[in-house]
Amino acid sequence: MTLYLHLAQLxxxxxxxxxxxxxxxxxxxxxxxxxxxVSLSTVQQAYRVLEDSGLAAPRPKSGFFATAGATLPALPxxxxxxxxxxxxxxxxxxxxxxxxxxxxxxxxxxxxMPDITSPTLKPLxxxxxxxxxxxxxxxxxxxxxxxxxxxREQIARLLVNSGCRLGADDILITAGxxxxxxxxxxxxxxxxxxxxxxxxxxxxxxxxxxxxxxKALEIPTDPLTGISLPALELALEQWPVKVIQLNPNxxxxxxxxxxxxxxxxxxxxxxxxxxxxIEDDVYGDLAYEYPRARTIKSFDTDGRVLLCSxxxxxxxxxxxxxxxxxxxxxxxxxxxxxxxxGCTATQPQLAIADFxxxxxxxxHVRRMRGQYQQxxxxxxxxxxxxxxxxxxxxxxxxxxxxxxxxxxxxxxVALNQALKGxxxxxxxxxxxxxxxxxxHCLRMNFAARPTAQIEDAVRKVGQTxxxxxxAG
Amino acid sequence: MTLYLHLAQLxxxxxxxxxxxxxxxxxxxxxxxxxxxVSLSTVQQAYRVLEDSGLAAPRPKSGFFATAGATLPALPxxxxxxxxxxxxxxxxxxxxxxxxxxxxxxxxxxxxMPDITSPTLKPLxxxxxxxxxxxxxxxxxxxxxxxxxxxREQIARLLVNSGCRLGADDILITAGxxxxxxxxxxxxxxxxxxxxxxxxxxxxxxxxxxxxxxKALEIPTDPLTGISLPALELALEQWPVKVIQLNPNxxxxxxxxxxxxxxxxxxxxxxxxxxxxIEDDVYGDLAYEYPRARTIKSFDTDGRVLLCSxxxxxxxxxxxxxxxxxxxxxxxxxxxxxxxxGCTATQPQLAIADFxxxxxxxxHVRRMRGQYQQxxxxxxxxxxxxxxxxxxxxxxxxxxxxxxxxxxxxxxVALNQALKGxxxxxxxxxxxxxxxxxxHCLRMNFAARPTAQIEDAVRKVGQTxxxxxxAG
Numbered sequence: 013m014t015l016y017l018h019l020a021q022l023x024x025x026x027x028x029x030x031x032x033x034x035x036x037x038x039x040x041x042x043x044x045x046x047x048x049x050v051s052l053s054t055v056q057q058a059y060r061v062l063e064d065s066g067l068a069a070p071r072p073k074s075g076f077f078a079t080a081g082a083t084l085p086a087l088p089x090x091x092x093x094x095x096x097x098x099x100x101x102x103x104x105x106x107x108x109x110x111x112x113x114x115x116x117x118x119x120x121x122x123x124x125m126p127d128i129t130s131p132t133l134k135p136l137x138x139x140x141x142x143x144x145x146x147x148x149x150x151x152x153x154x155x156x157x158x159x160x161x162x163x164r165e166q167i168a169r170l171l172v173n174s175g176c177r178l179g180a181d182d183i184l185i186t187a188g189x190x191x192x193x194x195x196x197x198x199x200x201x202x203x204x205x206x207x208x209x210x211x212x213x214x215x216x217x218x219x220x221x222x223x224x225x226x227k228a229l230e231i232p233t234d235p236l237t238g239i240s241l242p243a244l245e246l247a248l249e250q251w252p253v254k255v256i257q258l259n260p261n262x263x264x265x266x267x268x269x270x271x272x273x274x275x276x277x278x279x280x281x282x283x284x285x286x287x288x289x290i291e292d293d294v295y296g297d298l299a300y301e302y303p304r305a306r307t308i309k310s311f312d313t314d315g316r317v318l319l320c321s322x323x324x325x326x327x328x329x330x331x332x333x334x335x336x337x338x339x340x341x342x343x344x345x346x347x348x349x350x351x352x353x354g355c356t357a358t359q360p361q362l363a364i365a366d367f368x369x370x371x372x373x374x375x376h377v378r379r380m381r382g383q384y385q386q387x388x389x390x391x392x393x394x395x396x397x398x399x400x401x402x403x404x405x406x407x408x409x410x411x412x413x414x415x416x417x418x419x420x421x422x423x424x425v426a427l428n429q430a431l432k433g434x435x436x437x438x439x440x441x442x443x444x445x446x447x448x449x450x451x452h453c454l455r456m457n458f459a460a461r462p463t464a465q466i467e468d469a470v471r472k473v474g475q476t477x478x479x480x481x482x483a484g
Numbered sequence: 485m486t487l488y489l490h491l492a493q494l495x496x497x498x499x500x501x502x503x504x505x506x507x508x509x510x511x512x513x514x515x516x517x518x519x520x521x522v523s524l525s526t527v528q529q530a531y532r533v534l535e536d537s538g539l540a541a542p543r544p545k546s547g548f549f550a551t552a553g554a555t556l557p558a559l560p561x562x563x564x565x566x567x568x569x570x571x572x573x574x575x576x577x578x579x580x581x582x583x584x585x586x587x588x589x590x591x592x593x594x595x596x597m598p599d600i601t602s603p604t605l606k607p608l609x610x611x612x613x614x615x616x617x618x619x620x621x622x623x624x625x626x627x628x629x630x631x632x633x634x635x636r637e638q639i640a641r642l643l644v645n646s647g648c649r650l651g652a653d654d655i656l657i658t659a660g661x662x663x664x665x666x667x668x669x670x671x672x673x674x675x676x677x678x679x680x681x682x683x684x685x686x687x688x689x690x691x692x693x694x695x696x697x698x699k700a701l702e703i704p705t706d707p708l709t710g711i712s713l714p715a716l717e718l719a720l721e722q723w724p725v726k727v728i729q730l731n732p733n734x735x736x737x738x739x740x741x742x743x744x745x746x747x748x749x750x751x752x753x754x755x756x757x758x759x760x761x762i763e764d765d766v767y768g769d770l771a772y773e774y775p776r777a778r779t780i781k782s783f784d785t786d787g788r789v790l791l792c793s794x795x796x797x798x799x800x801x802x803x804x805x806x807x808x809x810x811x812x813x814x815x816x817x818x819x820x821x822x823x824x825x826g827c828t829a830t831q832p833q834l835a836i837a838d839f840x841x842x843x844x845x846x847x848h849v850r851r852m853r854g855q856y857q858q859x860x861x862x863x864x865x866x867x868x869x870x871x872x873x874x875x876x877x878x879x880x881x882x883x884x885x886x887x888x889x890x891x892x893x894x895x896x897v898a899l900n901q902a903l904k905g906x907x908x909x910x911x912x913x914x915x916x917x918x919x920x921x922x923x924h925c926l927r928m929n930f931a932a933r934p935t936a937q938i939e940d941a942v943r944k945v946g947q948t949x950x951x952x953x954x955a956g
Contacts, residue, residue: 103819106822107629107818107819107822110628110629110822110826110827111628111629111630112628123626124626125625125626128624128625133624137616137617137621138616140612140613140616140623140831141612141613141614141616141617142613144609144610144612144613144616145609145613149609150802151612151800151802151803152600152605152800152801152802152803153597153600153800153801153802154595154596154597154796154801154802155802156582156583156584157579157582157583158583186825187659187804187825187826187828187829188825188826190824190825190826191824191825191826194823194824194825198695202675202697203674203675216822216823216826219819219822219823220823222823223670223819223820223822223823224823225674324626328623328624328625329624329625329626330622330623330624330625330626330627330829330830330831331623331624331829331831332659332825332826332827332828332829346579347575347579347691347695348695350578350579350582350688350691350695351666351688351691351692351694351695351696352662352663352666352824352825353658353659353660353662353663353666353804353824353825354582354659354660354662354663354688354804355582355804356804357659357802357803357804357829357832358802359612359802359803359832360829360831
């Protein structure tokens with residue numbers, strides 16, 4: 013761990029332990045520099061991390077102060093490394109989540125749904141309806157292999173926000189980020205190949221690796237800064253890693269944004285060991301800060317980063333609209349797209365292109381960012397209120413997912429089972445690991461506007477968890 | 485070749501050579517039985533084949549007569565076997581077809597588009613528009629893994645027409661038949677596995693096998709009756725074939741419907757050698773005869789047939805709506821669907837379910853069947869008029885594809901090249917083979933209502949072909 017991250021962690025723990033209450037002045041930069049024997053700029057970097065985590069805030073000419081964030085629950089632990097690449101299982105638990113649809117009687121805290129009730133989505137529905145109204149409508153034709161040019165152009169424009177300078181020709185449209193990730197892995201790997209991943213990791217990517225016969229090498233990952241670069245380097249030295257696959261912005265499920273310096277360092281590592289990077293940016297536009305964080309792809313100079321994303325989290329998942337900017341692997345990824353699904357549905361592409369070109373995307377995403385940030389605070393407060401003491405909670409900086417860590421002996425699969433009769437469902441932690449770790453963890457969705465019904469659901473989860481812990 | 489097929493071919497050739505003119509009485513069943521030393525029922529079977537091919541027609545109590553079909557051009561040859569499983573290439577030629585979209589300046593005779601201008605499609609567009617009109621519309625949600633129950637139920641009802649007794653739970657929705665085929669192959673095979681295929685074969689399936697690292701074993705295929713069963717049996721004896729993949733109804737590109745007896749015999753073979761069958765039925769509902777021919781799946785008793793189809797040819801391809809009834813492989817195919825694209829778009833599923841439930845599917849398909857049959861005759865006449873003498877032509881019994889065979893030395897790739905400046909495009913024959921055969925063949929689409937513009941395009945293709953042949 014670098015010096016400033018170490019220092020940030022140390023200070024963060026002191027704040028969380030209550031040594032500093034909200035509003036208390038924190039040690040000066042100079043004092044800490046002397047105390048820890050590090051440079052002034054190292055301390056400043058550490059404070060920036062604390063700021064990003066919502067634990068400290070600067071006041072002009074007065075130094076740093078502990079914030080309300082100091083009342084946050086403790087963070088989940090840094091994930092531990094598996095010692096070797098492993099085959100992935102847990103399909104039985106994933107399929108339980110994806111086989112059943114939404115039900116009026118269940119609060120599905122485990123699902124990946126964004127809130128799709130915002131009026132800022134209306135222009136999209138109008139476009140969809142307008143496109144359908146004419147006979148011989150363009151949405152009935154086969155699309156071209158790369159996807160509709162109108163949409164690819166709009167995506168290229170949006171990508172400027174994350175620092176990417178790409179053209180429409182650099183982009184392939186896919187059926188959601190899911191197909192983008194799947195085509196990327198298939199373009200790069202053969203069965204048996206090793207893929208290094210952040211951990212915990214989106215269960216969909218885990219299953220994709222499993223289904224394609226790849227092995228996952230889980231790299232320890234920090235809940236605030238992402239994949240551990242020293243551990244990754246060690247892995248690259250020890251194993252013939254083919255690809256690094258990760259989700260650095262508004263990570264699912266941890267919610268961190270990987271620091272820019274780490275992104276650059278990761279890219280250097282990939283260059284040094286000549287491996288490709290599959291970058292999942294599906295939550296990237298939902299970062300609470302503006303302007304949003306850059307992608308690793310934005311630093312890519314030799315086309316080794318395959319940037320995958322979609323409109324499933326920003327607009328609506330039922331449209332199945334994603335994309336990939338595959339860099340130097342464009343030809344292979346296009347082939348994999350062709351053999352997987354032929355081409356993409358036309359009408360939603362045209363409708364989304366309309367929506368963006370009409371200037372509706374930015375206001376919509378801005379509104380959702382604000383809503384999700386508020387819901388995060390609400391959800392975090394509920395977890396504090398209703399979950400057993402000692403529950404560790406992530407501090408998402410974007411998106412709408414909260415990650416909870418309970419004591420090691422806790423079993424989230426048993427929890428989900430116990431919740432079935434109560435009309436609540438959560439995502440069990442074990443599906444976020446190739447090796448079945450994180451069974452004591454769970455993920456909850458806070459996309460919907462907070463309601464008494466949701467609070468009640470969270471209360472049920474917390475209380476049931478407490479009962480299970482007491483019984484176990 | 486069986487006796488009756490041999491006899492049918494012999495008689496067919498005589499009719500085609502002009503020994504019998506349209507309206508002439510053909511030899512009696514009794515006379516032929518004596519002449520060829522075969523049973524009466526063998527002759528009757530042969531006449532049934534001639535009837536199916538449009539070469540002969542029975543008159544009550546008067547025997548069989550040569551029909552207008554006697555003026556048809558000769559059939560393409562039975563395809564020859566490759567001696568061994570081969571790797572598939574030709575991606576460069578396929579990508580040329582699928583990279584470019586439709587253009588006002590090009591008559592795309594090579595594409596797979598159905599006619600989507602029929603007013604019988606209007607209720608579908610109305611459903612699409614109606615679904616889009618409400619906020620919080622159901623089409624914005626993630627679908628479940630198997631697909632929307634409403635659509636699966638309707639598909640199960642439609643499948644009764646092809647003899648299948650399946651329930652909604654036996655069906656998975658996919659992004660077109662393309663994804664259905666791709667998931668099926670991936671569920672059954674590992675890279676290096678051998679898949680026996682009819683030949684010529686849909687280029688999309690060829691590319692899927694290639695992209696997944698399978699080897700294709702091309703089995704000789706008759707332009708009237710489909711895959712050769714003796715040749716298939718020999719292949720099953722010689723090679724460790726994992727799957728038989730074929731397109732028995734309204735075959736693409738030959739247009740034949742495999743006789744029911746052959747379908748049963750093929751299934752027995754598959755049982756004997758314990759291999760699975762992937763049955764592509766994407767054109768099946770477009771058979772000109774009513775009721776439509778049964779699927780191999782309809783005879784399946786032990787779940788070894790994976791039936792793949794879609795609405796791309798019957799309704800519209802831009803919707804990307806297909807399905808698979810994977811029999812005993814359901815769990816594996818569902819997993820492959822999940823890792824390939826997660827789930828399917830929701831809105832078009834609901835719209836199509838509406839369309840079928842509203843009773844609009846049958847009238848639409850009936851209308852299209854009639855139109856395509858007429859267009860086939862028109863297109864066949866144009867080919868006779870404008871193509872070099874000796875051009876062999878398929879006799880489709882469904883769908884909207886014509887397959888042309890020119891002399892061996894002819895090069896359809898050069899033809900397509902030469903047509904570029906003339907605003908016409910055809911599908912080159914070589915992409916329908918794993919081993920680059922059929923370069924002297926081409927496929928043309930006759931879905932659109934015949935117009936002077938299309939006739940002009942066919943004339944250009946024919947004349948350019950003649951010029952190339954003269955120059956070569």
